[in-house]
Amino acid sequence: MFKRLLALLVVVVMSVSLLAGCGGGGNTNTPTNTTGAAESTGATGDTITIGTIQPISGAISAYGTQSRDAIQMAVDEINQKGGVLGKKLKVVVEDDENTPEKTVNAFKKLVTQDKVIGIIGALTSKCSLAITKEAQQRKVIMISPSSTNDTVTDAGDYIFKACYNDSFQGPSVAKFAIETLKAKTAAVMFDNTNDYSVGLKDSFKKKFMELGGTKVVEESYATGDKDFNAQLTKLKASNPDVLFISDYYPTVSLMAKQIRNVGMDKVVLLGGDGWDEITNNAGDEVVGSYYSNHYAPYSDDKEVKDFVSKYQTKFNVVPNALAALAYDSTYILADAIQKAGSTDPEKIKAAMLETNKKFVTGSIKFDPNTRVPIKAITMVKIEKDSSGKLIAAFGGTINPQ
Amino acid sequence: MKKNRIFNAVVILGASVVVFVILAALQYIGVIDEYNGQLLTLSGIYIVVALSLNLITGFTGQLALGQAGFMSVGAYTTAIAIMKFHVPMLLAILIGGLVAAVFGIIIGFPTLRLRGDYLAIATLGFGEIIRVLMINLGSLTGGAAGLKGIPAFSETENFVLDAVIKFSWVYVFAVITIVIISNLINSSPGRAIISIREDEIAANSMGINIAYYKIFSFTLSAFLAGVGGGLYGIYMGYLNPTMFGFMPSMNIVVIVVLGGLGSITGTVVASVAFTYIQEWLRVFKDLRLVIFGLALILVMIFWPKGLLGNKELSISGFLRKLFKRENNPERTVSQQNGSREGK
Incomplete structure (x- = not known):
């Protein structure tokens, strides 16, 4: 029993490492x-x-x-x-x-x-x-x-x-929310087991309040969580103008669907550079969202x-x-x-x-x-092109303060 | 019998010193470059940690999947003791081991009644709890961002010397761990521990205090894993909770199974092989881990009991045969430094 269990475990690990290897090997x-x-x-x-x-x-x-x-x-x-x-x-x-x-x-x-x-x-x-x-x-x-x-x-x-730096990214998104989107209240979802997510959330919240935001409510979850309905229902009650999701694209794509399902239809979703690649992973529910990134591939820049x-x-x-x-x-x-x-x-x-x-x-x-570059931040707007595919369009730049 | 013991001790000490001098000298004159020297040091850390797991899984017969959790406790305790309380390094490593041992007792008690897969799941849970704890004790552990700036074994600007010093620290701990485990296994408590592995009910009916020996083995294992963790933290200079998650725990299990459950020599060989082969395969670029996975599978197919099964390599036994000494009383499970030369 014991030996067989161990053998099984070892095989699982080996298969995982095999798969992990394939991740890289797949590229021809x-x-x-x-x-x-x-x-x-x-x-x-x-x-x-x-x-x-x-x-x-x-x-x-x-x-x-x-x-x-x-x-x-x-x-x-x-x-x-x-x-x-x-x-x-x-x-x-x-x-x-x-x-x-x-x-x-x-x-x-x-x-x-x-x-x-x-x-x-x-x-x-x-x-x-x-x-x-x-x-x-x-x-x-x-x-x-x-x-x-x-x-x-x-x-x-x-x-x-x-x-x-992260400490520049969060404030830039906050600035964009206040100045361009004219938001007054914000909600934040973040992964409290991830340093990137927590750091981004903190800096966003601070700047948002400084620039004249009236309220920021926040809810957290842990890496790997799949169901966010409890947190989202709470956030819905505060009826925020924008919802900042401080996480990477796989979680964001999952969450976006649930956000629309709990009935937050109008809220504008915002994010950071962890959203990069979201256009290949999420559905229509993220159309009209903005996230800060290092560049927008569909920009007109030479x-x-x-x-x-x-x-x-x-x-x-x-x-x-x-x-x-x-x-x-x-x-x-x-x-x-x-x-x-x-x-x-x-x-x-x-x-x-x-x-x-x-x-x-x-x-x-x-x-x-x-030795960190002083450069403008690019805001990407998620749009749908004529063929129904999501693209990362240029949504504006925010210059360093 | 007594003569044998002295002979063994002298041989062990002699062999470890000889191996050490050879390896350190080769590093110092550059035959083993810093990269390979680093891998040697890393192997040494894995020897300590994998042996600690072998004590539970290989000798006591309890499947534990949370060894990286104990390692994590030791690593963070050691690092914090050095950075915040300026404890000398050696003492800090021991403190790390002791705190891990306390966790070993804490986890040992409730899981005593668990066997096989239930214990595996409980220890797996422990590993995860520790990881989450380290993330949430932000002010102490640096949280998810990790703990930076742990002082190194030496601050010398001479990189070759630095590598040799790192290696020496780890080597000494690895040898001590090997000696502790092999002496334990050949002692009366060790035999009791092995009897638990062979048949718990039979052992119990022979008057062996199963609860005591299980906790004993758990605690010692946690201590050694904590020491290994402490070495790992100082060696890396940076700690992050993800370094001690599920996969690192499983890597240690793989080393132990690969070397052979209940073989100290096997664990030593597998620790070195596990560290080196992954790096050697870098020439295969993208296919590296595919080949590594395949190699592991092949080993398990052709050596289902691991590289060495439960056999041991014994220098003193070998020498005795060489000098035709009489009365080699037992199948010696006493000495295994020879395998370190296998690099």
Whole structure:
């Protein structure tokens, strides 16, 4: 009995890891350029090696594989234009499975075996936080494309990020709600077991009240909850103008349906960058909602249009915001190396701070103290196109205060 | 008998020192680079934690699925003791182990009457409770965002030396854990524990206090897992409740089953293999975890009892045979450091 149970459990775990592996393996557009052995050091010979740490397998491999493809695309473009400092740029991709432990392993491999001079990653804040201290100690330039947690860059002056902080995102959505949507009362749903969700909710609530909102009611749940009717019924009683859902798209898609079912037909749904990809996952009930994001793929902006069309031709999918950020991160790093005129990390670091250019996700300039970009936030409006498909349309920008 | 024991002790000490010197020297001169050295250190932590689970699952015969929960208690306690109360590192790790042991007693009592799948579910629940607790004790544990800035084993700027120091700490704890478990198993309480695994009713009728030995084994296991957790926290420098969820618990179960239930050598070999193979497979890029999963399945098909079943590798036994010493009285379950050279 006991042995059989154990055997069953082990088989389950194995199957899970198999499936997790498939998440990453499903993408046929595997970059071909990344299997190089560790023979070349970061800067000698005729290549410059950078590394990236992405969740290629595991629950969020959809983000990781898109980011990886975007980085590879950027590197190929740069090499076509002659590379960096006259040398070819090479990127080594490592998987972190979205766990801090594997992130540390991948970091060690990149730094000691591949001898990379810079690292793009990691994707999630918890993975980035596990390596920032060591990146700083070893003077490895690290630029996280999408770790929005405020404390990621605290470890020191070698740590950068290409996205804004959570503490900027929440207030921006609040500002949008008050100024553009003329909201007076708000309701908030958040996951109290998730740091991203809690942080976003707090900053939204604070700013909303500061800007003249009259009331914010909040209800919470835990990661993995599927039924929100009890909380939503309570929120309905307060009849809010807007409902801010501080979570990722899978939960939001589930919740949106229940929101309409309990009879909150008119309330405008708002969200943060965790909603990215919602257009592929939710139904009509989210049409007319707004969320803050790093870019809107259907915007008329020239950089965005170029990037989306190139990515779409190559990989046959509309790139998500994390892919855009990863693409930008590659260019920011490559530009800095070029500007520094050498692969000396100290010079690259200084050149990074001078970044001031328009990228796909907006004009980027680093705050010299936090090394977080000062850039406008994009509000995305969910619309339905003529074929009945949901698209992420451009809904406005909010400039940094 | 006494002569045998002294011989064993000398051999164990000698072998562990020799293995340590070799591994540390290879790291220091760079034959084992920092990346591989890091994996060696990580393997050592897994040896401590997996052995703690083997004590419950392999030797006591109780299926427990919440080992990462004890690890989490130890890790957070150690980290908080060092950061908030400036307790010396060694003491902090022991405190972490003790607090985890207290949890071991707390969980041990009510689950005593549970067996097999019921106990598995209870321990699984425990692991989840701990995870949620760590998320909600925000002011102490950093909540869902995690605990940052845990001081490292050393603050030296020399990265090679730093790796060797990390390795030394973990190595010492791994050897101590191996010695504790192997001595326990060969002692009278250890035999009692094994008898519980073989047949609870028979053991009871032979006058063995099942309740006592189950709690004893649970508590010691929790202590060791807590120590492993403490090492893990300092080694990582960052803690996050998701690092100790369901999957990490299952990974430890996989190591124990892979090595062989009730084999210390097996657990040691499997801990090292589990850590290394996942990393070696990085050359396969996207197919990495697919291949890893397949490898695990193949092992279970061809070695259904795990890599070593319940056999042990014994250096002293080996030496005795080599020197043709007489009276090798028992099937020695005493020494297994030899397998560490398998790297």
